[in-house]
Amino acid sequence: xxxxxxxxxxxxxxxxxxxxxxxxxxxxxxxxxxxxxxxxxxxxxxxxxxxxxxxxxxxxxxxxxxxxxxxxxxxxxxxxxxxxxxxxxxxxxxxxxxxxxxxxxxxxxxxxxxxxxxxxxxxxxxxxxxxxxxxxxxxxxxxxxxxxxxxxxxxxxxxxxxxxxxxxxxxxxxxxxxxxxxxxxxxxxxxxxxxxxxxxxxxxxxxxxxxxxxxxxxxxxxxxxxxxxxxxxxxxxxxxxxxxxxxxxxxxxxxxxxxxxxxxxxxxxxxxxxxxxxxxxxxxxxxxxxxxxxxxxxxxxxxxxxxxxxxxxxxxxxxxxxxxxxxxxxxxxxxxxxxxxxxxxxxxxxxxxxxxxxxxxxxxxxxxxxxxxxxxxxxxxxxxxxxxxxxxxxxxxxxxxxxxxxxxxxxxxxxxxxxxxxxxxxxxxxxxxxxxxxxxxxxxxxxxxxxxxxxxxxxxxxxxxxxxxxxxxxxxxxxxxxxxxxxxxxxxxxxxxxxxxxxxxxxxxxxxxxxxxxxxxxxxxxxxxxxxxxxxxxxxxxxxxxxxxxxxxxxxxxxxxxxxxxxxxxxxxxxxxxxxxxxxxxxxxxxxxxxxxxxxxxxxxxxxxxxxxxxxxxxxxxxxxxxxxxxxxxxxxxxxxxxxxxxxxxxxxxxxxxxxxxxxxxxxxxxxxxxxxxxxxxxxxxxxxxxxxxxxxxxxxxxxxxxxxxxxxxxxxxxxxxxxxxxxxxxxxxxxxxxxxxxxxxxxxxxxxxxxxxxxxxxxxxxxxxxxxxxxxxxxxxxxxxxxx
Amino acid sequence: xxxxxxxxxxxxxxxxxxxxxxxxxxxxxxxxxxxxxxxxxxxxxxxxxxxxxxxxxxxxxxxxxxxxxxxxxxxxxxxxxxxxxxxxxxxxxxxxxxxxxxxxxxxxxxxxxxxxxxxxxxxxxxxxxxxxxxxxxxxxxxxxxxxxxxxxxxxx
Numbered sequence: 001x002x003x004x005x006x007x008x009x010x011x012x013x014x015x016x017x018x019x020x021x022x023x024x025x026x027x028x029x030x031x032x033x034x035x036x037x038x039x040x041x042x043x044x045x046x047x048x049x050x051x052x053x054x055x056x057x058x059x060x061x062x063x064x065x066x067x068x069x070x071x072x073x074x075x076x077x078x079x080x081x082x083x084x085x086x087x088x089x090x091x092x093x094x095x096x097x098x099x100x101x102x103x104x105x106x107x108x109x110x111x112x113x114x115x116x117x118x119x120x121x122x123x124x125x126x127x128x129x130x131x132x133x134x135x136x137x138x139x140x141x142x143x144x145x146x147x148x149x150x151x152x153x154x155x156x157x158x159x160x161x162x163x164x165x166x167x168x169x170x171x172x173x174x175x176x177x178x179x180x181x182x183x184x185x186x187x188x189x190x191x192x193x194x195x196x197x198x199x200x201x202x203x204x205x206x207x208x209x210x211x212x213x214x215x216x217x218x219x220x221x222x223x224x225x226x227x228x229x230x231x232x233x234x235x236x237x238x239x240x241x242x243x244x245x246x247x248x249x250x251x252x253x254x255x256x257x258x259x260x261x262x263x264x265x266x267x268x269x270x271x272x273x274x275x276x277x278x279x280x281x282x283x284x285x286x287x288x289x290x291x292x293x294x295x296x297x298x299x300x301x302x303x304x305x306x307x308x309x310x311x312x313x314x315x316x317x318x319x320x321x322x323x324x325x326x327x328x329x330x331x332x333x334x335x336x337x338x339x340x341x342x343x344x345x346x347x348x349x350x351x352x353x354x355x356x357x358x359x360x361x362x363x364x365x366x367x368x369x370x371x372x373x374x375x376x377x378x379x380x381x382x383x384x385x386x387x388x389x390x391x392x393x394x395x396x397x398x399x400x401x402x403x404x405x406x407x408x409x410x411x412x413x414x415x416x417x418x419x420x421x422x423x424x425x426x427x428x429x430x431x432x433x434x435x436x437x438x439x440x441x442x443x444x445x446x447x448x449x450x451x452x453x454x455x456x457x458x459x460x461x462x463x464x465x466x467x468x469x470x471x472x473x474x475x476x477x478x479x480x481x482x483x484x485x486x487x488x489x490x491x492x493x494x495x496x497x498x499x500x501x502x503x504x505x506x507x508x509x510x511x512x513x514x515x516x517x518x519x520x521x522x523x524x525x526x527x528x529x530x531x532x533x534x535x536x537x538x539x540x541x542x543x544x545x546x547x548x549x550x551x552x553x554x555x556x557x558x559x560x561x562x563x564x565x566x567x568x569x570x571x572x573x574x575x576x577x578x579x580x581x582x583x584x585x586x587x588x589x590x591x592x593x594x595x596x597x598x599x600x601x602x603x604x605x606x607x608x609x610x611x612x613x614x615x616x617x618x619x620x621x622x623x624x625x626x627x628x629x630x631x632x633x634x635x636x637x638x639x640x641x642x643x644x645x646x647x648x649x650x651x652x653x654x655x656x657x658x659x660x661x662x663x664x665x666x667x668x669x670x671x672x673x674x675x676x677x678x679x680x681x682x683x684x685x686x687x688x689x690x691x692x693x694x695x696x697x698x699x700x701x702x703x704x705x706x707x708x709x710x711x712x713x714x715x716x717x718x719x720x721x722x723x724x725x726x727x728x729x730x731x732x733x734x735x736x737x738x739x740x741x742x743x744x745x746x747x748x749x750x751x752x753x754x755x756x757x758x759x760x761x762x763x764x765x766x767x768x769x770x771x772x773x774x775x776x777x778x779x780x781x782x783x784x785x786x787x788x789x
Numbered sequence: 790x791x792x793x794x795x796x797x798x799x800x801x802x803x804x805x806x807x808x809x810x811x812x813x814x815x816x817x818x819x820x821x822x823x824x825x826x827x828x829x830x831x832x833x834x835x836x837x838x839x840x841x842x843x844x845x846x847x848x849x850x851x852x853x854x855x856x857x858x859x860x861x862x863x864x865x866x867x868x869x870x871x872x873x874x875x876x877x878x879x880x881x882x883x884x885x886x887x888x889x890x891x892x893x894x895x896x897x898x899x900x901x902x903x904x905x906x907x908x909x910x911x912x913x914x915x916x917x918x919x920x921x922x923x924x925x926x927x928x929x930x931x932x933x934x935x936x937x938x939x940x941x942x943x944x945x
Contacts, residue, residue: 018883018884018886019883019886021891022883022888022891023883024891025891026866026869026875026882026888026891026894026898027866027867027869027870027879028825028826028827028865028867028895029826031825032828032892034819034825034828034829035819037823118816118820119809119811119812197926198926199890199892199926200828200830200836200838200890200892200893200924200926200927201828201830201890201892252890252891253890254830254890254891254892254893255889255890255926255927257926286831287830287836288832508890509889509890509927510889511889673886674886676932677886677927677928677929677932679929680928680929680930680931680932681889681926681927681928681929682929684926684928684930685926707831707832707833708831708835708836708924709833709835713835713836713924715920715921715922715923715924715930716916716917716918716920716921716923716925716933716934717917717918717921719929719930719931721931721934722929
């Protein structure tokens, strides 16, 4: 499926159009939640638990309430009066909004202070005295899952252990048999640590309840405004908030990456406060609250086994995972996929036998398991298969590129049905790896490595040839809380030929205002500069499930093309009417219908639009607009091959990424500049957990990595000069052959970096290092082998 | 709490305010003067979203009290465009796709402006060093570096 390129004036697909959202951002005129001030607005600050597990003996609010300007303190018992002290998570677990008598993780919300000013609310929070009785915290998931462990979720009547869920995919017995028969088996215990999205803007909201009209408007940092509206209606319907009286407005969002999908207690408390007090209430997290209490990502302890023949042919894959979900399963996975799309773990390889299982465990840590810039646990799956592939290469003394080439699903096998049940829509893996090898000069690097090794210098080359699975998803399999995962677009072409388009998704930096306009331009020939794009207001936009899981282009982008095609069909009828010919006598080129054989007789899309309001054919509805709800027939499967070169200082253990080449294939591209930017950013969010970021806990459940002092987001100095290129394998089922790209790099980069580090150290007997691969970790590993400089 | 009369020059205009001792400069700008282009991204002076230029130097306005800025000249993102003409750094950020969500962008641009005022021809390494106090979670910094190089060339 090739896309005809429109001229630069129309600026359809394939043009690197400058972003339509930039003019406001470069002038400091973005409108983020904290920029909004409403008349009479109050501020909320939250008191949080210093303990990972404790009884609340007493909350003394008297000193706080004496502070001039402090209006109220809202605690669990206050919310319990309205039955709002508990809420469902998106994964159908439950979570406290505010506790009655027990806290379950450090930084859990205990109560909230409402005041006239931001600083006074903070003073009030400081003045609240809470008396706790510390309880033994359950921090280690392996202890939590052990028989006889005290049950943490005693609030759940049927809960007899600490298992949130068990999930498995594949044929266990068949895989066990294949593994037993394998000529070679490699095994690694791989931990993907708890990390945080750390978007530059934290979470927050302004809840504004209009008591006269009984209408609630919430300005909030959400990637999924429509779904949030429905959740609010379900949670608070019993106190009179029905869905037509709830308006969610998601203004400009300063990065989301999955962290702005869940409903956090702060939002609900602010809503309750606004309803009770009758004034707008603003709540904005500070960074420490954001890192310490909001949903985390990953925290997967995986035992990965790969069986193969001696010639390197992979035969069987088996993965057993303990997933630490913290106090509640608050991930945002589709209902039927509690461990997300982890079963993509056979990756880019033609494996005939595979089995994977996940035991999700409760601990006294913040709830979550969000998909951080990854389509539901794909990062975990890709890390497992790409790391273990290198382990196999090392064990067999094979080149890791050659081993991958040998096992790739071949181009002629697509569409490919994986042993774990996915139908890969398209792929062409070998050319992408070959291209990455050519760009980076793979053979020369291997020679250089061999020479350096003779001199005792540590240099490694790491590959990751990942397959993504995005664009959730087909309604037969995909829903969140029962709502099918379609998405939507509505286009209105005005009489003067300009258009407005609205969507169920919500950009957080991805550039939808530009790329969606380019889709309209491609399909209708209306210049992208004449198309205004709006998202994020549930009163005006059509219903949709939002932006995460690289789903916007595969779902809403597809809906946009389909809606535009409906408009084009109508425009064709109008053009035929105006030109007094039959519809089939007309030829379309972007922006214009002309009569076959008489190209001088033509009508532009703008002329058709004008006629739709001024001179439409009798019997036809006036106007020119269309809505489409797109239910994708399948997921899309972007892929790529990444190669990373690292140099390691054996004196300090510091890993330096010398070069990193990323060859991505996301199908047909709407805006190459934006795609490149998405990949650069994704690569940085792959570098970050590979080398720097981790949230961990001490034995008492105290968080480490709870501020930017010790949660080390890479700066411009650590970040390499990313090199990108592409291959193009269009999705056969998407209306314009696109696949989604926002997350490929986050998913694909970490194993490339980890593989490069291990590649540099394997000859010393170091076979695996868990990420983040910090200088200390490398140095300790070198020291254990007597190999420090 | 004691209040203090202060006077600051913001983007060329003299502004006066009566502020508490503890008021942060960033909140003076955002909440008292209602200039919301300067953002708050952390509590620990790491992220640089609140960067402004104060008497010629880039400072993190979350790490300074409003009273300390009394008598100072401040440039914020709102002051970069002059007479309807974008600053070359603003132009560079949009031309080279140096921004995505836009949240770090004002601070990032002000650090860039301050760099280019002291170094007309910075190397890539010098640009990366000058921006190391400003975190960006979206761009991977590659296009930010290009944006600054674009502006440098334009300003030479």
